[in-house]
Amino acid sequence: MSMQRCDVAIVGGGIVGAAIALGLLRQGVDVQLFDRDPPMPATDANDYDLRVYALSIASQRYLQSIGVWDAIVAERACAYAQMRVWETEPGDALKFDAAEARAAALGHIVEGRVIQRQLWRALPPENVHHDCAVESLQVDADGARLRLGDGREVAARLVIAADSARSPLRTQQGIEVSGQRYAHTAVVCHVRTGEPHRHTAYQRFLPTGPLAFLPLADGRSSIVWSSIEAEQLLAMDDWTFRLSLDEAIQHALGPILECTERVSFPLQLQNALEYVKPRFALAGDAAHVVHPLAGQGLNLGLGDAAELVDVITAARAVRRDIGSLRVLARYQRARRAEVNEMIAVTDGLYRAYRVQLPGWDWLRQRGLLAVNAIAPLRQLLVRRACGL
Template sequence: MNQTLDVLVVGGGLVGASLTLALLQQGFHTGLIEAKKAQPIEPVDFSRPGFDHRVFAISRASERIFRALGVWEAMCAQRVSPYQAMQVWESFGEIGFDHQDIGQENLGHIIELQVMQYALQQRQQDFPQLHGYFETKVSHLQQHEDYLAVHLNTGEVLTTRLLVGADGGDSQIRKLAGISCDIQPYGHHALVASIETALPHQATARQRFLPSGPLAFLPLTQPHTSSIVWSLPPEQAAAMQALDKPAFHQALEQAFNSRLGSVLESSELFAFPLRRRHAKPYVKPRIALVGDAVRSIHPLAGQGVNMGLLDAASLLDVIVQAQTKHRDIGALETLQHYQRWRKGENLKILLAMDGFKNLFGNSWLPLRWARNIGMRLTDATYPLKNKLMQQAMGLEGDLPRLAR
C-alpha cells in the first residue's frame, strides 16, 4: 500500500487542476486521478482559424485565483478576451453595465477552455512531486479512522487523508460516497458556436431574454467574432441544428434584433442538455465535493466555473487552517466548515438563476411589461446596478484568500 497522500483529487478539469496546483503550492502531498489519457494539451495555433467552442466568462475573483496559481500570464500570452460593457434586454426593457461605472479596467474575460487547460497543465510541470494517475477510475472506497483507502480499477490501492471529488456533474465520487443529489432538467439544450458578424462587438457581452430561453453573444479577441450560447427547448434546439447555414444565420439575426448586423459565418453548432444539480451534503468524513460535482446551474449568468473555482479556493482555506492548527484535514468537523461556507453562497445563486429562468420564461403579457419596466428602473438606479455588477464580478462577499 502506498504512502498516505494528504489530498487526492479526482478530476483534472479546470476546478480539479486548479485545486491540485493550489494544494501543491501549499506543500500538501497531493495526487490527481484523471479518467482520460495523459496527453499534452496544445497551445492555441494562431495560424489556424476558429476558436474553441467551449468558452467561459471568467470573473475578477477567478482571475485573482488564476493569478495566485501563476497561470494568468500564460493565459494572456495565448488568447483572452476582456469585455468592458454588458447589455441585457428583453423587448423595451434594457440594463447596461460599463466598467467605468465601478472603476474597473474591465468587467471580466471570455476565455477558451483550451487556453486555460494548457496554462494549468504547463504549471503542473513545475511540481514533479505530483502523483498523477491517468486513464484511471475509482472503483470503491474503504473508510478507516485516520485515512481513506481508494481502490482503483487498475487494482492499485491509494490511501489519503482527504479525497476531493472534482469529477463533474455525473460525479463517480459522489455516487461512491453515497451522497444524494437533487437533479432537475431545465428543459433546455444549450447551443454553442462561434460566429462572425457584420458589426464589431466593441468588447461588449450581450444577452437577450426570449420566451424560449436566453441568447448570449460573448465577445472574442477578433472584433467581429463572438461565441453564442442559445438556450432552447430540446425540439427547437434540434430544429436549429437541422437548418442550413443561411437559414440558421437568419434565425439568429432575428432572435438577436440584428444588434450586430448580419451573421456572416458560423462554426459547427454544438448542443448539450442543461440540468440543475445540487448535492446533499457536500462532505462526508474524508470526502469533499467541489465544482459541478456539488452543483450545476443554468448558464444564463455564466457563473458555473466561477462558483467551482471559489469552491476549490474555499476548501483550500479550510484545510490550510486545519493543518496550521494541527487538526485533521479530513475530519467531518473540518470539512463542515467548507460546507457551511459554500452552501449558503451556492444556494443564493441557484435560487437567483431559478428565479430569472422562471420569470423570463413566462410569456403572460402583464408580467412581460412588469419585468421590462423593472429592467428600465434598475438601469436608472446606479447604486443597485453597480452593486449587482460588483457581486457578479466577485468583488464582494466572503471570498477565500486566493480570490481576494
Template sequence: MADMIVVGGGYVGLAAALAVKQAAPHLDVRVIEAAPAGQWQKDPRASAIIAAATRMLDVFGVWQEIEPQSQPIRKMIVTDSRTGDPVRPVFLTFDGTVEEGRPFAYMVPNVAMVGALLAAAEKAGITILNGVKATGFEARPGEAQLTLSDGSTHTARLIVACDGVRSALRQMAGIKTVTWAYGQSGIVTTVEHERPHEGVAEEHFLPAGPFAILPLTGNRSSLVWTERTEDADRLVAADDLVFEDELERRFGHKLGALRTIGDRRAFPLGLTLARAFVAPRLALAGDAAHGIHPISGQGLNLGFKDVAALAETIVDADRLGLDIGDLGVLERYQTWRRFDTFRMGVTTDVLNRLFSNDNAPLRIARDFGLGLVDRLPKLKTYFISEAAGTAVKSGPKLLAGQSI
C-alpha cells in the same frame, strides 16, 4: 499514502490542487483525470471568468499568461423581446469596470486556462494521472481508498471530487442531490462577424430562454443559446443554411454578416444541488457540488469560489496540525460555501422561470423592474460587484488576491 487526491483534471480540479500545493508545498497532492493526456487541447469553448477569479489566478502566477489570450467584457446589455420583434429595446446596461483597470469579467478560452493551470501544477510538483477513472471509493479511519479503472488503488487523507455534475464519487459516497430538468438545452457555438463587438456582451431574453452573446478576441463571439430541448436538437442537427438563418433572427445585424466557426453542441439544462458538500474523507467542488442554469454565467465561477474556500480550509487545518480529511475540518468548507451556492441556484432558477416565457403581464412587470434598476446607479453598482465577486469583503483570501 497521498495527502490529497483530486479526481477531475479540468480547470476546477487543477485550481484546487494548485491552490493547496502552492500554499503547503510539503503536502503530497495528486490529480486523476479520466481524459487522455492532451485531450484538453481540443476544447473549442470559452468561459466567463469574473474579476475575483482573475485575482486568484494572479496569485497562482498564471493570469499573466492567460490574460493576453482573453477578451475583457467592457459593457453588458440586457434586452427583453420576442424573436420576431423588429426592435429590441435595451432595458438595462452595465459598465463592465469594477475597479481601475479591471473589468468585471473576461472571456477566456478553455485551452488557455487549462494549459496554464496544468503547466503550473506540473511545475509545483503535482502528480497527474491521465486516462483513468475512479471506480470505487471507501472512507476508512484516517484515510480514504480510491480504486481506479486500471485496477490500481490509491489512498489519501482527503479526496476532492471535481468530476462533474454527474459525479461518480458523489454517488459512491451516498450524497443525495436536489435535481430537476428545465426542458431546455443550451446551444454553444462560436460565430465570426463582420464588425467589431467593442467588448460588449449582450443577454437577450427570448420566450424560449436567454440568448447570450459573449465577446471573444478579434471579430468573434461565443454564444450560449437557450432553446426548448426538442428545438435545440433540431437546430444542432440542421444544415448550416437553416442554422445560420435561425441564428441571424436572434443575433441581429448590427455586427454585420455572420458565420459559425467550429462545432455546435447542445447541452441539457437543469438544476443540481448536492444536499451535502462533504462526507468522511471527501469534499465536493465545482459541478460535482452544483450545476446551475447558465443564465447568470456563474457556473464556473462558483467552482472557483469553492476552490478558494476549500484550499484555505485545508491549509489552515494543516498549519494547526489537524487532519485535513477529518469531517469536522471539512464542515468549515461546507458552511462557507453552501449558502452562497444555494442562493445562486435559487436565483438562476427564478430568473429562468421569470424570463423564459411569453406571458404578457410577467413581461410588463419584469421590464419595469429592469428599467427601474437601470435608473438606480448605486443598485447597478451593487449588482455588478456581486457578479464580479468583489462585493464580499470577508471571503476567501485567494478571491481578494491574497496568498493563503
C-alpha cells in the same frame, strides 16, 4: 502492489480539480491528482475551443494567486468591459459597465482548453496521473483509500471529488442531489459578425430562452443559445441558422457573416445535499450545476477551489486533521451560502422568463428599466456579477 500515500487525493483533473491541486501544491500540501482522460493534445493557434467561459474578477484573482493567470491571458483571452441585457428592445437594455465596479473589465472570456492547458502545464508531472480512472473509495476513521482502474491503491487523509456533474464518487458515498432537468438545451458556436463586438457581452431573453454573444479575442463572438427549440436550431442549414440568430439578437451586431459547427449541451439544475463527509469533499460540478444564463458554473467551482485551499491551509497551520468533519464543515457552510444565492438568481431568472401570463412581460421589462435607472442597484449587481 505497493500503496501510494498522500495528504490529499483529487479525483477529476477538469479545471476545478486542477485548480485545487495547484492551489494546494503552492501551499506545500502533498497532493496527487487523478483523471481518467489522456493528456490534452497540442492544438494549432487558429483552432478555437467551442467551450468558452466568462470568468469573473474573483476567478481571475484565484488563478492569479496560483500563478497561472498571466500565462492564460498570454495564450488567449478577451476582456469585456460592458454588458447589455434586454428582452424586447435593444435600446432599453440594462447596461453594466466595468467603470461602475471600479474595474478595468467585468471579466474575461476564455476558452476551456486554454485554462486547462495552463493549469496542467503548471502542475509537476509527478503529482498528476492521466488515463487513470478511479473506481472506488473506501473511508474509515484512519483515512481514505482509492482503488484505481489499473488495480493500484492510494491512501489519503482527504479525497476531493471534482469528477463532473455525474460524479461516480458522490454516488458511491451515498450523497443525494436535488434539482431538475431544464426544458432548455444550450446550442454553442462561434460567429463572425458585421459589426465589431466592442468588448461587450450581449444577452437577450427570448420567450424560448436566453441568447448570449460573448466577445472573443479574434473579433468573433461565441454564442450560447439556451432554447426550448434547440433541436430545430441544430437541424437548420447554415444560412437559415445565421438569419435566425441575427433576427433573435435584433441585428445588434450586424449580419452574421460566418458560423462554425454547432454543438449542444442539455441543461440542468443540480445541488448535492451534502458537500462533505468525513475525509471526503465535493467540488465544482460534482457539487452543484446551475443554468449557464449568468455564466457562473465554473466561477462557483473556482470559488470552491479557493475556499478548500483556505480551509485546508488553516487546518494544517494549527495541526488539525484536514479530513475531519469539523474542518470540512467550514468549507460546506461557506460554499452552500454562495451556491444557494446563485441558484436563486439563475433558477429565478429561468422561471421568470418561462412565464407567459398576460402583462407579465410588461412587468419584467419595467423591472429591467427600473434597475437601469437606479445607479446604486446597478453598481451592486455589477459587483456581484464580477464576484467582488
